[in-house]
Amino acid sequence: MTRPLARRSTRDISPRAKLLAYLVLGFWSLVVLFPLYWLVVTSFKVPIQVFDGPKYIPWGDFKPTLDNWRYIFGPLRNDTLRPYENSVIVTAFSSTFALLLGSSAAYGLARFHYQPKLGTIGLVFGCFVLGAGAVLLGVPLPVAVAAAIAAFLLLAKLLIGRFRRTISNRDIAFWIISQRILPPVAVVIPIYVFFQNLHLLDTRTALVITYTAANLPIVVWLMRDYFNTIPLELDQAAAIDGAGRFRVFRTIMLPLSVPGLVAVFLLVFVFAWNEYLLALFLTSANAQTMPITVAAQNATRGPQWWYMSVLIMIMIAPVIALAIALERRISRGLLVGAVKA
Amino acid sequence: MTTEATSANRAAKPPGFRSRIETWVGGQSERLVSAAFIWPAVLLVLSISVFPLFVALYLGFSDVELVRGGFDIHWIGLDNFRALFSGEDKSEFLGVSGSLTPLGWLVIVAGLGLFAWGLVKAARGGVALVGLVFRALAVVFGAMLLWQVVHTLLAHGGRPGTVVTTLVFVCTGVALQFGLGLGLAYLVTLGLPGQRFFRVVFLLPMTITPVGVAYLFSMLMDTDKGPLQPLFRAVGLGNWSWANSAWGARIAVIVGDTWQWTPFMFIVLLAALEGQDPEPIEAAVVDGANRWRVLRDITMPAIFPIALTVILLRLIEAFKVIDLPNVLTSGGPGTATESMTLQAYIQWRSLDIGMSAATANCLMILVTVIAVVYVNLLRRRAVADA
Numbered sequence: 177m178t179r180p181l182a183r184r185s186t187r188d189i190s191p192r193a194k195l196l197a198y199l200v201l202g203f204w205s206l207v208v209l210f211p212l213y214w215l216v217v218t219s220f221k222v223p224i225q226v227f228d229g230p231k232y233i234p235w236g237d238f239k240p241t242l243d244n245w246r247y248i249f250g251p252l253r254n255d256t257l258r259p260y261e262n263s264v265i266v267t268a269f270s271s272t273f274a275l276l277l278g279s280s281a282a283y284g285l286a287r288f289h290y291q292p293k294l295g296t297i298g299l300v301f302g303c304f305v306l307g308a309g310a311v312l313l314g315v316p317l318p319v320a321v322a323a324a325i326a327a328f329l330l331l332a333k334l335l336i337g338r339f340r341r342t343i344s345n346r347d348i349a350f351w352i353i354s355q356r357i358l359p360p361v362a363v364v365i366p367i368y369v370f371f372q373n374l375h376l377l378d379t380r381t382a383l384v385i386t387y388t389a390a391n392l393p394i395v396v397w398l399m400r401d402y403f404n405t406i407p408l409e410l411d412q413a414a415a416i417d418g419a420g421r422f423r424v425f426r427t428i429m430l431p432l433s434v435p436g437l438v439a440v441f442l443l444v445f446v447f448a449w450n451e452y453l454l455a456l457f458l459t460s461a462n463a464q465t466m467p468i469t470v471a472a473q474n475a476t477r478g479p480q481w482w483y484m485s486v487l488i489m490i491m492i493a494p495v496i497a498l499a500i501a502l503e504r505r506i507s508r509g510l511l512v513g514a515v516k517a
Numbered sequence: 518m519t520t521e522a523t524s525a526n527r528a529a530k531p532p533g534f535r536s537r538i539e540t541w542v543g544g545q546s547e548r549l550v551s552a553a554f555i556w557p558a559v560l561l562v563l564s565i566s567v568f569p570l571f572v573a574l575y576l577g578f579s580d581v582e583l584v585r586g587g588f589d590i591h592w593i594g595l596d597n598f599r600a601l602f603s604g605e606d607k608s609e610f611l612g613v614s615g616s617l618t619p620l621g622w623l624v625i626v627a628g629l630g631l632f633a634w635g636l637v638k639a640a641r642g643g644v645a646l647v648g649l650v651f652r653a654l655a656v657v658f659g660a661m662l663l664w665q666v667v668h669t670l671l672a673h674g675g676r677p678g679t680v681v682t683t684l685v686f687v688c689t690g691v692a693l694q695f696g697l698g699l700g701l702a703y704l705v706t707l708g709l710p711g712q713r714f715f716r717v718v719f720l721l722p723m724t725i726t727p728v729g730v731a732y733l734f735s736m737l738m739d740t741d742k743g744p745l746q747p748l749f750r751a752v753g754l755g756n757w758s759w760a761n762s763a764w765g766a767r768i769a770v771i772v773g774d775t776w777q778w779t780p781f782m783f784i785v786l787l788a789a790l791e792g793q794d795p796e797p798i799e800a801a802v803v804d805g806a807n808r809w810r811v812l813r814d815i816t817m818p819a820i821f822p823i824a825l826t827v828i829l830l831r832l833i834e835a836f837k838v839i840d841l842p843n844v845l846t847s848g849g850p851g852t853a854t855e856s857m858t859l860q861a862y863i864q865w866r867s868l869d870i871g872m873s874a875a876t877a878n879c880l881m882i883l884v885t886v887i888a889v890v891y892v893n894l895l896r897r898r899a900v901a902d903a
Contacts, residue, residue, distance in 0.1 A: 189707060197704045204701055205718050207776070211733045212721070214744050218736065230744045277558045284554030304568060352558065355566045357888050359837045361858045362877040365576060365870060366569035369588065389565030392558055421550045450726040452840040453858065457865070467728045471844050481736055488729040495724040503717050 219244055219485035226481050244482045248490075256487065259469040263491075266380050266465060267448040270387035274444050275437065277388065278395025283425050285349050285396070286403035287411065291342040296332070303328040317373060349400055356393040364457045371458065378462045386454050391444040398443075402436035403429060439505045442498055449495055466491045570881075576874035583868060597875035609852050609860065610876065612669035612678030621671030628663045632656045655890045679852065679860040679876075680883070685767065686842075686856060687835040690774045695828055697775070698782025703812070706790045716787070723780035731844035734773040735760075763853035766846045770854050773841050778834075782827055789823040790816065829891055836884045857883075 189197070218226065220240035231237035248256055284290070307324030311317055367386060368377070376382040406429065414424045430437070452467045459468065470487050473480065577597055582589040601610045617625070639652050666684060669677040677685065701719055705712050722730070740749040740757055749755055759765030797815050806814070839858040842848055848855035848863070855863075857880040864873035 189709075194709065197707060197709060201701070201704055201709075201715050204697075205715065208718055208722055210744075211737055211776070214737060215733060227742060229742055230746050232744065277561060281555045281558035284551055288551035288554070290551065290555065304563065305571065308568060308572065348555070348559075352562055355562055357833050357884055358566055358570060359858060359877065359880050359884060361837070361839070361861045362573050362874075362881040363566055363569035365865065365874055365877075366572035367565065369572075370569065385561075386565060389561045392562060396558065421547075421554075425554075446724055450728075452726075452728060453837070453862070456862065467726050467840070470726065470732070471728045471840070479735070481732075484732050488726070488732060492725045492729055496721060499720055499724045500717055503720055 215485050215488060218481050219489055221482050223480070223482060244486045248483060248486045252483075255469070256490075259464045259466050260490070262380060262383075262459075262463050263449060263466040266383045266387065266463075267445060269380075270384045270391065270448050271441055271445045273384065273388040274391040274395050274448075275441055278392045278440075279399045279430070279433075279437065280425065281352070281392075282396045282399035283403055283429055285345050285400050287408075288345075290345055290348060292348075293342050297343070299328060299331055303331070311373065349396065353393050353397045356397075360390065360453050364454060367454075368457055377458065378460045380463050382458050383455060383463055383465070386458065387448045387451060390451075390454065391447055394444060394447070395440050398440050399433070399436060402433050406432055435505050438502060442502050442505075445498065446495055573874050574878060576871055577878040579871045579874075581870035581874075583870075588870070593871070597871050598879075600872065601875060601879065606872070608676070608678065609855070610678045610680060610879075611665060612681050613674070613676040614665075614668040615672030615675030617668065617672050621667045624671060625663065625667050628667075629660060632660060651893070655886075655894070658886055658890075677853075679855045679857045680879070682767070682852075682854060683836060683838070683856045683858075683880075683883075686771060686774065686838055687832060689771050690778070691828060691831045691835055693771070693775045694779045694782045694831060695824070697779045699786050699824070701779070701783050702787040702790055703816075705787060719783050720780050722777045723784075725777065727777060727840035728844050730773050730777045731841050734769060734776070735845055738769055738772075760846060761850055763850060766850060766854045770838075770842050770845055773845060774835070774838065777841075778831060781831065785823065785827045786820065789820040793819045825895055829888065832891065833884060833888060836880065836887075 217232070217234060217240075220234060220242070221231070221238060222241055222243060225231050225238045234240040303324045306327060307320045310320040310323065371377045371379075371382040410428055410432070411424050414428055419427070450467060451465070452471070455465045455468050459465065466487075470484070470491060473484050473487065576590070578592060578594060580591045580593045580596070582591075600606045633656075636649075636652055636656055640649060644652070662680075662684065666677075666681050669675040669681050670685075701715075705715050705719075725733075737743050737745060738759055740746060740754055740759070743749075746755070749757070757765075759769050793816065797819075798811055801811050801815055837858055838856050839862060842854040842856055843859055843862070846854045848859050852860075857876060861873045861876040861880070864870075864876060
């Protein structure tokens with residue numbers, strides 16, 4: 177669809193406009209690439225070459241050295257590798273979980289009709305708040321949970337029949353997506369207390385759970401629209417052949433939506449990899465992730481640009497590699513969501 | 518034996534009983550299956566964002582003290598909010614108001630006029646009463662924000678607080694990113710040779726950690742040792758330090774944010790431009806429309822809904838900014854680049870937990886109101902029109 181348009185456009189452009197377009201594109205490429213070039217160059221400098229004013233060209237202006245890299249991977253090895261390992265594990269697990277939970281919820285929202293009664297929702301919510309209040313007031317967690325469940329079951333029997341108003345799939349989807357509006361700083365303190373009570377502060381588990389929840393709305397939003405573009409007949413044909421819902425989801429829907437999944441995975445991966453605020457609150461030493469380590473450099477050692485450049489480079493390398501490899505899929509996957517929702 | 522018994526049983530029942538049972542069982546299991554798809558996600562969202570939100574709302578009205586093995590929480594009513602809006606934290610949160618400059622008066626009058634005009638237009642256009650009340654509330658909120666922005670930015674002796682600073686970051690940043698992203702996306706769709714290279718390169722900044730971006734830009738914008746030193750010298754800023762100037766620091770944050778997030782706008786708008794139907798464009802070209810007219814009358818309306826969506830997305834994310842100002846300027850000089858999230862974090866770090874929750878609540882209300890107004894007044898209509 178885009179081909180004929182593109183060809184026509186090239187033919188129509190006057191040489192002067194073409195030159196102008198290249199100038200602008202070239203300028204922005206420079207704006208994007210120069211900081212990255214400077215990062216690479218700085219990582220091969222010794223301090224004196226940084227403080228003596230700008231030196232641009234290795235071997236021309238200054239003699240590059242591997243000292244910084246040796247230092248980061250030598251004496252500082254443990255300080256670097258541990259956060260790196262944390263980042264890799266937390267990002268990989270949370271992205272995978274977000275993708276799994278999010279796409280199954282998205283499939284549900286695209287294919288089933290949910291009609292939860294408003295009364296049930298209010299009840300679940302009320303019991304949740306009661307249980308939580310009890311925990312805050314010092315009731316042990318298991319007791320509070322048990323009491324909340326008991327209250328729910330008791331009241332459900334009594335009350336549910338009275339409230340018949342229901343909400344639709346659209347409302348549920350909107351509710352999940354709207355969680356993204358919530359600024360993380362608004363919820364991080366209770367999350368901190370929550371994990372403190374579970375003795376999970378400063379662990380990877382806490383970060384994985386939090387990041388999964390934080391990224392879930394994006395997955396649901398984009399994948400729901402992706403599933404909506406897949407024809408319903410495929411589900412029905414499989415159902416007639418005797419496949420259950422889970423099999424349809426696993427063997428038909430997921431394989432068909434690989435392009436969307438890849439785009440969403442990359443997006444979620446980048447968000448989790450670069451996340452700063454939640455990690456700042458929820459980790460201290462053990463589960464510290466790379467963004468925190470990099471940010472802390474300034475505080476502990478002053479602006480040592482040469483070491484910092486090495487750290488930033490090893491931190492951004494995997495994401496840049498992923499982005500270059502998957503560039504085409506990202507824009508397409510993002511578009512499906514952006515058009516519809 | 519049993520089979521015989523059941524078949525005998527079945528024969529005795531009215532026809533269709535078994536199929537009715539099957540339908541019922543099938544219906545129940547269908548309900549269970551459909552619930553199994555959505556419940557894990559709903560539970561997670563409930564426990565990690567909805568429930569903490571309510572606790573955080575409560576904490577905003579409390580005084581929280583650290584004690585051995587946990588927290589001691591007292592309800593203190595509106596005290597935290599009073600401190601933010603009229604008490605000791607006012608100058609940090611809302612800023613210091615000054616006497617208006619002529620430009621400030623002009624902006625206030627123009628803004629209020631615009632709001633009034635919108636209200637009158639809506640009333641004349643037959644908007645229902647609920648809609649009018651909603652709009653009036655939005656206008657009051659907008660007027661209050663405008664008042665605060667003008668009195669701290671366009672006034673003698675005024676100094677913006679974190680609310681206004683955040684708004685400045687969000688508005689200028691998102692506007693710049695949208696303009697640049699749209700322009701670049703348009704140029705790339707012209708089909709010039711080498712566009713694949715530009716597509717990949719323009720995407721890169723988005724993938725880089727904001728913390729890394731902050732360090733990159735503090736390196737680059739060092740007027741003495743940075744790579745742009747000759748440039749700074751040429752314009753006479755060789756000994757100037759942006760970190761010591763309020764606007765210099767703010768511009769540094771905005772530049773870094775724009776560098777990082779223009780790619781997001783670029784990539785979505787690029788996909789939108791490429792996905793549009795080529796036929797109307799071809800028809801217009803045949804009719805003799807020039808490139809500019811095609812862009813203005815066909816392309817822009819076609820991508821308008823997507824443009825509004827992507828602006829909304831960036832708007833929401835931009836309000837959460839903390840990493841860039843925290844690492845690049847630590848919120849300084851003074852509180853010149855302190856965003857609301859950063860203020861909440863600083864309060865948390867100084868163990869002022871109730872205040873931190875109150876600041877976070879204010880941020881949440883601000884974002885929610887702006888997002889709701891945006892969705893209802895702009896986007897919904899545009900999407901419906903398209």
